[in-house]
Amino acid sequence: MSLHIYDTSTRAIREFVPVEAGRASIYLCGATVQAPPHIGHIRSGVNFDVLRRWLTRSGYDVAFCRNVTDIDDKIIRVAAEEGVPWFVVAERNQRAFTWAYDTLGCLPPTVEPRATGHVPEMITLMERLIARGHAYASGGDVYFDVQSYADRYGALSNQKLDNMRAAADTDDESCKRDPRDFALWKGEKPGEPTWPTPWGPGRPGWHLECSAMATKYLGPAFDIHGGGIDLIFPHHENEIAQSQAAGDGFAHYWMHNGMLKIGAEKMSKSLGNSLLIPEMVQKVRPVELRYYLAAPHYRSSIDYSEEALLEAAAAYQRIEGFVTRAAEVIHDVDADAPLPQAFVDALDDDLGTPQALAVVHEVVREGNVALSRGDKEAVARLLAETQNMLDVLGLDPRSPQWRGAGSDLSPVVDALVAVALEQRKAARERKDYAAADAIRNQLAAAGITVEDTPHGARWELTR
Numbered sequence: 001m002s003l004h005i006y007d008t009s010t011r012a013i014r015e016f017v018p019v020e021a022g023r024a025s026i027y028l029c030g031a032t033v034q035a036p037p038h039i040g041h042i043r044s045g046v047n048f049d050v051l052r053r054w055l056t057r058s059g060y061d062v063a064f065c066r067n068v069t070d071i072d073d074k075i076i077r078v079a080a081e082e083g084v085p086w087f088v089v090a091e092r093n094q095r096a097f098t099w100a101y102d103t104l105g106c107l108p109p110t111v112e113p114r115a116t117g118h119v120p121e122m123i124t125l126m127e128r129l130i131a132r133g134h135a136y137a138s139g140g141d142v143y144f145d146v147q148s149y150a151d152r153y154g155a156l157s158n159q160k161l162d163n164m165r166a167a168a169d170t171d172d173e174s175c176k177r178d179p180r181d182f183a184l185w186k187g188e189k190p191g192e193p194t195w196p197t198p199w200g201p202g203r204p205g206w207h208l209e210c211s212a213m214a215t216k217y218l219g220p221a222f223d224i225h226g227g228g229i230d231l232i233f234p235h236h237e238n239e240i241a242q243s244q245a246a247g248d249g250f251a252h253y254w255m256h257n258g259m260l261k262i263g264a265e266k267m268s269k270s271l272g273n274s275l276l277i278p279e280m281v282q283k284v285r286p287v288e289l290r291y292y293l294a295a296p297h298y299r300s301s302i303d304y305s306e307e308a309l310l311e312a313a314a315a316y317q318r319i320e321g322f323v324t325r326a327a328e329v330i331h332d333v334d335a336d337a338p339l340p341q342a343f344v345d346a347l348d349d350d351l352g353t354p355q356a357l358a359v360v361h362e363v364v365r366e367g368n369v370a371l372s373r374g375d376k377e378a379v380a381r382l383l384a385e386t387q388n389m390l391d392v393l394g395l396d397p398r399s400p401q402w403r404g405a406g407s408d409l410s411p412v413v414d415a416l417v418a419v420a421l422e423q424r425k426a427a428r429e430r431k432d433y434a435a436a437d438a439i440r441n442q443l444a445a446a447g448i449t450v451e452d453t454p455h456g457a458r459w460e461l462t463r
């Protein structure tokens with residue numbers, strides 16, 4: 001079985017057949033940087049990071065473009081409230097998003113374009129649309145004419161044009177031919193940033209920027225466009241309309257992740273229920289938070305609770321415990337060991353991470369049995385399978401991301417703890433148990449847990 005994914009545009013599971021053999025291209029709607037990210041934002045990043053890793057593991061050369069919307073109404077409003085330039089707000093929050101993606105182990109995108117850096121491409125796209133009769137300039141703005149695309153507009157969101165509400169994306173709707181027409185470009189307003197165009201100064205509309213950036217970096221036709229389910233309408237619907245009306249094939253597959261909620265409400269800043277990433281990684285470790293976000297199927301909704309978060313952390317710790325114990329017995333892991341077929345089938349079936357993690361836990365159970373009976377050959381095989389599966393999911397506890405490799409103090413800490421454990425071993429051998437307990441207690445006070453095993457003492461940072 002090859003990769004099959006649920007395509008929102010056809011509302012069906014489809015086999016993934018790339019535009020170009022051996023290559024996979026993904027455009028993910030990234031952050032609108034008016035505020036720092038909560039876990040609902042970063043869920044999308046984790047879900048599509050798993051997709052990217054799986055495509056890479058499946059042999060594809062992956063181009064992954066994740067944009068940044070660094071100018072829009074919300075950013076301008078926050079800047080006005082704070083009395084700072086708009087770019088200060090955008091830069092501050094883009095850095096917060098980058099930190100959050102990095103902290104949760106998301107691989108850096110191939111390219112991460114900002115909207116404000118692509119105004120020339122937007123102007124070209126608007127010129128193409130006007131020339132084809134799908135857009136018009138009015139009152140300093142430029143609008144997409146939905147009636148010119150009426151036979152296809154609404155297909156992604158499964159809506160009829162006659163049933164749609166007004167776009168309500170400008171202060172003065174009188175400039176529009178139809179209230180459902182959406183703004184490609186917004187004319188100059190006092191105190192707002194502007195860029196020059198043939199139709200006068202102004203700034204981009206939200207939808208235009210993604211079409212311009214996606215096609216610039218991935219080509220006029222590319223494989224997968226992703227984002228949260230809340231973006232299907234109007235954002236993604238409008239992207240399709242303006243791109244295809246201009247003559248681009250655009251995305252062949254549309255993937256949307258579910259929302260993260262608290263109770264019955266979608267997580268949002270306006271509800272005051274945001275759970276920001278710096279706060280969350282005080283509750284659990286970053287790798288445990290990633291496990292929590294990756295474990296449900298990407299299309300399902302997550303109803304957040306701290307109890308569920310801690311259960312996910314405990315589940316990850318069971319996996320981590322096996323890997324840690326097994327690695328003390330098996331020092332060299334076969335990175336080329338085949339993945340269990342059930343794991344492959346799970347991810348090929350619309351990125352089924354719940355089923356994939358069930359396979360991981362089953363292999364871990366077998367591994368613990370092999371450890372208990374001292375079967376090193378089985379332990380070696382099961383450890384390799386486990387780590388290779390976890391690598392696909394971005395959850396391998398022995399990877400540099402989660403071991404803290406690169407920290408200047410890591411070798412020093414390792415050496416110092418090793419010295420302390422040698423001293424403790426010597427005290428135990430001479431039956432000076434008080435001294436041995438004192439060393440253990442001092443390590444515990446420093447945040448280091450010591451566990452005595454048949455293979456000797458092992459240590460880890462206290463969770």
